[in-house]
Amino acid sequence: MYSIAYVVPYFGKFPKGFQFWLLSCKCNPSIDWLIFTDDKTPYDYPENVKVTYWTFDQMKKKAQAIYDFPIFLERPYKLCDFKPAYGEIFADELKDYDFWGHCDIDLVWGNIRKFYTDEVLGKYEKVGFNGHSNLYKNTPEVCARYRTHIEGKMYYRDVYSVDKGFAFDEPGMDDIYEALQIPVYKKIDFANLLKYDYGFFLDWGKEEDAYKNEHQVFTWHNGTLLRHYLDHGKIKDEEYMYLHYWCRPTTFAIKEYDEQKDYLIYADTTTDKPFELTPGLILKRSRRSKVKYYAKVLWFNRKKITWERIVFNVKGMLNYKK
Incomplete structure (x- = not known):
């Protein structure tokens, strides 16, 4: 190895x-x-x-x-x-x-x-x-x-x-x-969350897989990271090497750090609160209010806001929309 x-x-x-x-x-x-x-x-x-x-x-x-x-x-x-x-x-x-x-x-x-x-x-x-x-x-x-x-x-x-x-x-x-001309390993085996979107969507995905972003959550247990998404009302799973929060304003509502526990990761929260993975839970947790999300972004970054960062992020949002 x-x-x-x-x-x-x-x-x-x-x-x-x-x-x-x-x-x-x-x-x-x-x-x-x-x-x-x-x-x-x-x-x-x-x-x-x-x-x-x-x-x-x-x-x-x-x-x-x-x-x-x-x-x-x-x-x-x-x-x-x-x-x-x-x-x-x-x-x-x-x-x-x-x-x-x-x-x-x-x-x-x-x-x-x-x-x-x-x-x-x-x-x-x-x-x-x-x-x-x-x-x-x-x-x-x-x-x-x-x-x-x-x-x-x-x-x-x-x-x-x-x-x-x-x-x-x-x-x-x-x-x-x-x-x-040196080959580089570029397989998309990671989940990269979009930074500028109030929803819970992944970047670098294939166009034909876009529907998976509509309703999805992630779970983590003992080193295994799984994406759970809805396909015609049924839960489908995919495993990833890592999930990149990418500076999103995430609340870590975790009381105990133990690899044997189940952790739920959704729109702007990661928690160890007990849950049952059902289509209803995925529907409920896969989206976030736009107003609440951007209000949370401002609050989380209130000490970091400078004109340089504002310009940088506005350019990023414009590029993302393109």
Whole structure:
């Protein structure tokens, strides 16, 4: 079995769903997560989630140490651009792993090994194409791929030399791999919730599967993540590797974190309250009032609202509508 470690530098207070994320990591015991953070809240960390308490300044010095030019890393959000470089930045910490990766924490994991099999890992050096979960083969050549210069495309020295976000981990790396004609594993085995829609819909779906979004909920139990949708009034199931909340204002109404419990995930809530999965429950929980949802968005983001974020999100909504 190929060994895997996800690297997760995170500075500031972890979000409210973090303990649920940790529970889902626990149910993937053959995979490690290496967290570097300044949040010393006493969470219940499983054995395969290894925490190192750092300041953001320590993170900056760690990154700067591998470059011969001054980098701009003045705020944690800029780390998104540095994700493709984690293989080099954290080379010592990752030396014993076959694959390293980066991931978001606003998600819940299902059974990762069921999707990222040894067959997949043996065939591809890059697994995944979205920033919320990418794996790279841990070799010097692959770890240095991000340094490739493609005429007319983002170049790491330019990206790392200015205090601006470029999403280099996504389109930047896509351009490099396409130019080099290196195959990338791009199967849609994840559930990515639409950020700008008040409903409960998945992105990246096939057009012929759009009807599944009309009435659906998710459940999680002991590391298995299932989508339940209605097809002519009957419940159908699909398994996913992870569900990405994508910054949606989700309430985690959870009293106990236990892998043997059943968890229900719907429009803007994740809960361990007992439930019976019926067509009626799916009909009731698969939609959300538009007014209530956007009011909740404003409330959840009230401390983060800036003109820069407003412009960014308005552009995102316009692109989504297109």
